[in-house]
Amino acid sequence: MKNPFKEILEDEQLPEIIKNRVMKDINLINLSIDLADLFLVKNPEIMKTVFDEELGDDAEQNQDSEEDNTPNQ
Amino acid sequence: MDYPRDQDKKELPKATSLSDEELVKLILETKESSYYGILYDRYADKVYNRCLRIIPQREEAQDLTHDLFIKLYYKLKTFEFRSSFSTWLYRFAYNFSLNYLNRKHKIKREKELELNEYTDVEVLEIDDSQLFELKADKLKDVLELINPNEKLILLMKYQDEFSIKEIADTMQIGESAVKMRINRAKKRVLEEYKNLRH
Numbered sequence: 001m002k003n004p005f006k007e008i009l010e011d012e013q014l015p016e017i018i019k020n021r022v023m024k025d026i027n028l029i030n031l032s033i034d035l036a037d038l039f040l041v042k043n044p045e046i047m048k049t050v051f052d053e054e055l056g057d058d059a060e061q062n063q064d065s066e067e068d069n070t071p072n073q
Numbered sequence: 074m075d076y077p078r079d080q081d082k083k084e085l086p087k088a089t090s091l092s093d094e095e096l097v098k099l100i101l102e103t104k105e106s107s108y109y110g111i112l113y114d115r116y117a118d119k120v121y122n123r124c125l126r127i128i129p130q131r132e133e134a135q136d137l138t139h140d141l142f143i144k145l146y147y148k149l150k151t152f153e154f155r156s157s158f159s160t161w162l163y164r165f166a167y168n169f170s171l172n173y174l175n176r177k178h179k180i181k182r183e184k185e186l187e188l189n190e191y192t193d194v195e196v197l198e199i200d201d202s203q204l205f206e207l208k209a210d211k212l213k214d215v216l217e218l219i220n221p222n223e224k225l226i227l228l229m230k231y232q233d234e235f236s237i238k239e240i241a242d243t244m245q246i247g248e249s250a251v252k253m254r255i256n257r258a259k260k261r262v263l264e265e266y267k268n269l270r271h
Contacts, residue, residue: 001202001205001206002205003205003231004204004205004207004208004209004212005212005227005228005231005232006231006232007209008209008210008212008213008216008232009122009232010122010125010126011118011122012118012121012122012125012131013118013121014117014118014121014135014138015135018117018135018138018139019110019113019114019117021139022113022139022142022143023106023109023110023113025139025143026106026109026143026146027106029143029147030104030106
């Protein structure tokens with residue numbers, strides 16, 4: 001038996017401008033995500049490593065100087 | 074904005090010959106929007122025509138298709154490669170349209186509950202042959218008169234030939250509820266069709 005639902009299928013073309021809008025919006029969202037990732041995740045991580053290293057160096061220096069100041073018994 | 078580099082220019086023609094599933098993998102690996110453009114070209118018209126069946130206004134259907142393709146890009150990672158990409162995409166499109174319709178018509182919880190109570194009332198099962206006897210042009214008019222959710226479920230079943238399980242997954246309801254809703258929608262169509270003739 002013929003299915004009338006198959007006969008009412010539309011066959012319209014989507015305007016090209018929609019594709020441009022979709023691609024533009026995706027690129028913009030990707031750029032925003034990358035920038036947010038750079039400034040909110042990667043940058044703080046780098047800063048953390050830098051400070052950790054500096055603090056580590058300072059601590060080592062302090063330890064060295066403390067050892068130097070210890071009087072010989 | 075992103076402009077294709079020389080390497081991409083060479084890679085793109087190769088990507089056009091890939092299957093949908095391979096293309097999805099490539100998009101997920103590279104996050105390259107130009108590959109997504111190929112997938113868009115393959116399905117944009119099909120998805121647009123599905124949106125158009127649910128929302129007959131062209132501009133609104135175009136906006137819906139635009140929003141759908143943006144959401145789809147970020148939802149590609151949820152595709153589990155279990156079914157074909159096209160089936161998954163059409164289910165995604167129906168789900169997206171359904172959410173849009175519900176937001177638009179602001180179906181409240183109470184109304185939904187009322188609707189569920191109504192589904193519990195048994196309706197005599199209507200045979201598909203009764204539906205297939207209808208004239209296509211009149212059926213099109215009738216589908217505009219019934220509830221959009223009922224229209225959607227009938228289109229999934231009879232136009233895209235989704236299984237009951239696929240409809241249940243798409244609508245996030247049980248299989249028995251799907252069967253009841255289909256039967257209720259068929260009853261509504263037959264009633265409206267009868268009224269249209271008089």
